[in-house]
Amino acid sequence: MKWPSEKVIRWIGIPVVGFFMSFIVKDHEHEQNTMLQNILISLVFTGVLWNGAVLIIFQLRKKFPDLPQTGRRLVVTYLVVTLFLIICPNLIRLALGIVSLDDLENIKNLFMNSEINMVAAFMVSSIYEGAYFFQQWKKSFALAEQFRNQQIRTQFEVLQNQMSPHFLFNSLNTLTTLIAEDQKLAIDFTQTLSEVYRYILQNKERELVTLKEELSFSKSYVYLLQMRYPENLEVNFTIDSGYEELYIAPLTLQMLIENAIKHNVISKTKPLQIDIYMERNDVVVVKNNLQLKRTLEKSTKTGLANIRKRYEFLGQRDIEVITSQNNYMVAVPLIEMFSEIELTKKPAHDGINH
Template sequence: MKLFGYKSIRQLRNIYGVILGISTILALIRYFKFPEFSFSWPLNLVIVLAGILFIWESLRLIDLSLNRYYPYERNLVVRIVLQLGIGVIFGLSIRALIYYFGEPHFPLPLDKLFLATTWVVYALLPAGINLVFFTQYFISKWKEELLKAERLEKEKAQVQFDNLKNQLNPHFLFNVLASLHSLILENQQLASRFLQHLSKVYRYVLQHKEHNLVALQTELDFIQNYIFLAQTRFEHALELDVSVKNEDLDKQLVPVTLQVLLENAFKHNVIEIKRPLRIKIYSENDFLIVHNNLQIRRRVEDSNGQGLDNLSKLYRYLTGKNVEVVATEKDFTVKVPLL
């Protein structure tokens, strides 16, 4: 809600509260330091408060007008110099009015040093107030840039992960088709089941590519198809254990999270019957945890190393929470926050 150019009633209340505090201090100084120029205390406060409010609101009106007719974006330096110049002229004009209309009625004559000082004060006071306006502008632009950068990073992470979801991993697809070819020659019934699970994997990816989050139960149902393909290919060289708590099944996570994590494990680890890859998927303390023994491949084909990184960025920007990665000499663990 905007009120007379203020962004909110709260901002109006805060600014006027500061002005009231400054006015009270100045009124007290005037009342006790220059009693011959002071009225009763309440009237003295009202006069000082009215004067400061008039100067503040006049300069704020000038600031708002310049925002409309000569914004900072047009020429920053010219705008600042122009506003400072108008402020100085405004302050000196007020001092001139006081000099010509007010000082003849003062009870005591004022010395020249005091008069000169008041001219300087009335020239510098608008500059100080304009400095407040300049600071507000630069802070607001800084916040806008932060929000813009955050939004761009979020969009970038989303695009990267969308690409990750939408792409058919050539290496994975090649291995799957090779396995399917062998099955067709050896076991047509198993080949048919294999093809059905493969179609379900990509159907899930297509159906959920527009969704930011899905239920954990839905993701687990999908990953069973992916696990079937992997176990058919690696047979006894791959051991998978899924044990998720029932109370966590309705919680949510980013779609194809488990596929990304399993692909990451398959890509970077040796998978042999003599050296089986053991993967455990479980939930604990509002995290979905994927843990595997570490037996790193010397050469990783078809990997740009961005899958897990993009997934981490997406969780950070979509949920504000981090994906935790813990690697030791023997184990590799990824903890994904459940929402």
């Protein structure tokens, strides 16, 4: 069952609450009024105070929007709404001519019905915050579920790519050649191939890994590729060790390297160069010279869309793709700490040199 919106509930609730409050709140100022006058005055008070409190609550949600800020937001909301419900009724009474400024010089008149206002502030703040917390919790749960589904798709697609007959055929073919030509190199190749699969199996379920881990894996992966393209593929890693403790989604660099191999010609006349380096302090760039194939080998659609989707779930930080006449670049933001996934959104293209 779909509940009515907050706005509908509020505008239905104002006349209902206003009507009942005209009988609950009794003071000497209204003794000479008719019942209709009391109801109308009560409706004005209820409408202004309810809408004003809601405006405050919504503004504070913008200032403290996240689930970890719930406690702080609740305390600030209660204090500000309480202050509003004490001050605003006096302004309404002045505007309606119910009291004069001289009347409000009396502290007792200034804080008239303050107990009711404080209880109302607590109830309104609690109801709205409870509803907002539940709404945010549902969103967080749905986002986590989407992320888990995306992780499962990533695991399947990456394993499908790396364990495809095409990849295995090339690896085994290279290994067979090395065994005949250089047994020591064949052993190194076998060990590296084992490390690549071990990394995929160990980290396929993790949300983030350190850049150091990802670089180590990517270098092993590149080593296997360079056995296939000994003179036609050059991959340069120029990343200072000071950045290696930042975090990245696992298999990101491998997917980008794989995409460069998959989509570009690699030959003696057209060697492929891939550069992996830092831009600013929190963006890693994967850049390759652009020499697109006319026909592409079969793809499982892993890669850029997958990486972009995972980064949306991790913290709404964009990856940026920049294509020039000669180069293709993908800029991937790094994450400072695992516990601080939700960071300020910074477009990755700022400062990248074409």
